[in-house]
Amino acid sequence: MTQQDTGPGGTVASDPPGTPEPAEGASSGTAEDARKAGLKGTEVAISLLNAVLEGSSAVVTFLAIVTAVIIGGLLIAFTSPTVLHAWSHLFSAPGSAFSQAWDVAASAYSAMFEGAIVNPHTVSAAFHGGSIAQIFNPLSETAVNATPLILAGLAVALAFRAGMFNIGATGQFIGGAMIAGWIGFAVHLPMIIHVVVAVIGGVVGGSIVGGFVGGLKARTGAHEVIVTIMLNYVMEYLILFLLGLAVFRAPGLPNPVSPPVATNATLPHLAGATLRINAGFLVALAAAFAVAWLLNRTTIGFELRTVGANPNAARAAGMSPERTWVTVMLICGGLAGLAGASVILGTDFALTPQIYGTYGIDAITVALLGRASPGGVVLAALLYGSLDAGSVTMQAQTQIPVDIATVIQALIVLFVAAPPFIREIYHLRGRRGGESGQLLAKGWSS
């Protein structure tokens, strides 16, 4: 990732030049001041309008999400059997085809909303003696789904900032989940200590995998993209192999599954046992703060951003890109390992061959959508978490497959990564002074 000096977090565009001023003029009451204030107001409005018309990065992101949701809706509408049936009667009942298409897509998205944010039925039920916790279940599910995405997303984003492309979150995730899980079910420790040790184990597991990549890049120049892709598969087969061994496998079960982690090693629930939200979410938020602090307030962070912007300049300034690569990959691996720990200790409780799910790949899209800034990653992960949580409810209510969430997520990132495309379809003026949100392409060799 070649980054501009501002980094991909570049918020250059989002602040319009004319900052809104407090209406001190208006309060003084003279006509002159009031006219000035009006002028200022107009200026603000104009500059805001300009930001929209020119397509600032925030606007582009918003439009990218809207476009992806629209395409997803079309996909839902035009693959639904009822709608296809209605199309076959297009000429006898032309209105019905369109209204059916709208109904199907609308009901899918409203079910998704109910599964991700709030379901009105649970609210009204709560007034009639239902459970209050039930109201918050969708939000809890969103947070649970977002937790590993935040952590793994940070692992990818931090590497981006150092000019590296970490596709290996999957492998690092497995490394973390493996060690955290093993500590969870094979070791016996007192209450709080056990979960802390298991979480640390997860960080170490991920760091080993990530550090290997960084070390190989620093020593031999092996491109991290290739090494991480390959390492993902190595780790996937490694966990499959380990789950075949007596050390890892739950006795007496036909499937390759590990024993469940001890209760002492599980992450505590935050809001009662009925909601799945657990301390992992807080850990993830804390990690985001830590990464933000590391990036902006520490020497390591400064070196990291410098190396990311230009390794030559960094070397000339007396920094060692090699050492930075290793450090960054150790930290990134640790974050992805933490994601693995959060899943095994927070929601899944037993190692399976599929424990890694799609977190590692989704982490890349989360990091891109979040423009590689910690805050952006948290927001992006929450959006993806809500899509994941909502799509489960959607499938239960409307039988529309959950995979639609994957399609929408992929499209969002595709469009976010291509601001000129979004500007073209919405006829936004190109921004003066080049693209700031766009991540410039580079090859294998750099």
Added chain:
Amino acid sequence: MTAITAVGPKRVTIDRQRAIAGIFVMLGVVDFFVFGLFASNGDAVFTFTLTGAAVSVPNLSLPAGPVSEGIGALTVILGLLYAGVRLSKIPQRLVGVAVVLGFVVSFLCWSDAGRIPLPFVSLMQSTMLAAIPLVLGALSGCLCERSGVINIAIEGQLLLGAFAGAVIASSFGSLWLGLFSGSIAGGLLAILLAVFAIRYMVDQIILGVVLNVFASGLTGYLYDQALVPYQNRLNSPNTFVPIKVPVLGDIPIIGPILFDSTIFLYITYAAVALVHIGLFKTRWGLRVRAVGEHPTAADTVGIKVLFTRYRNVVLGGLVAGIGGASLTIGSVGSFGKDISSGQGYIALAAMIFGRWTPLGATGAALLFGFSVACANVLGTIGAPIPSDFLLMLPYVATIIAVAGFVGRSRAPKADGQPYIKS
């Protein structure tokens, strides 16, 4: 960009020949000590005749331990000689091939010692079958990357090809139409890749990953939404039947492996030959490579850089789409979710391992296909190695290759860099 390429880490320069010699010696030591001394008692028996073959070839029975020890000792000697003697290119490669073959033979002896006979011909047949999508995917990679566009979307191209192949062949009842549509589907994803990479200059690594996720989500969605309820109509294609080449197909051992397979294998032969000759023996290929190495220079002499890239990316997609179709209508028939299961990434690995050349990639794909076939076949005879390690092999080999232990694998110089006409 030139400034950035100059930054590589300060690399410890190892004499390449010595490094390779060291690896030869290591392989020889493994042959001797692991496969030789730790072989179970009893012979390794290889059968070479398929049931119903016209000519019967006698079984080969080898004493596993001594054979592996012998091969190991020879390999070590070869390795030591290799370190000392300067060889020209061709003998160098021959030695390499001999060492790898020796390793494979002693590995097979060790796996089969004292167990039921190893059906060599069906092992090789499943190697070829496994290699088809890998070779075609890797060729897609070569075509794209030689023109300067990174293609990580091979996985997605295979997946869409497999999907379209199965669905179209099933609903229209025509396998050829299925093959054609599989190719087109791969080409469509390639168009997306090309447009976003070339026109909108999206980072090509990101783009590839995202397109793979997109393809996986799209086919997964359509599978649940349409193929599951209408399994009979949309997802029950026939499969191509093997075609035996008249004379060549009757040759013992080689015939059934190389000349008695579905149309996909023959398409693969043709594709390898065409891409190799096209890229390295024609003016067309020279231009493609010029665009991939130095687009500005190519542009100066009047080669249309962007057009070349569009054409090659789409061409690659069409080739990979055929490979995808082979996953469904070439072998199992119906489509299943994520049926390509990472083979696109193995194809990428094969391309890198083969140093961005069609022939090298084909060799690597065959090796990787062999390790997949071994994982399947050796599991059934109860070999003493976990299949997971065999399946890991392609990935580990690629990591070793890019780490430069056996000479660095270098990408075309402008690979992945968008071209902006100045």
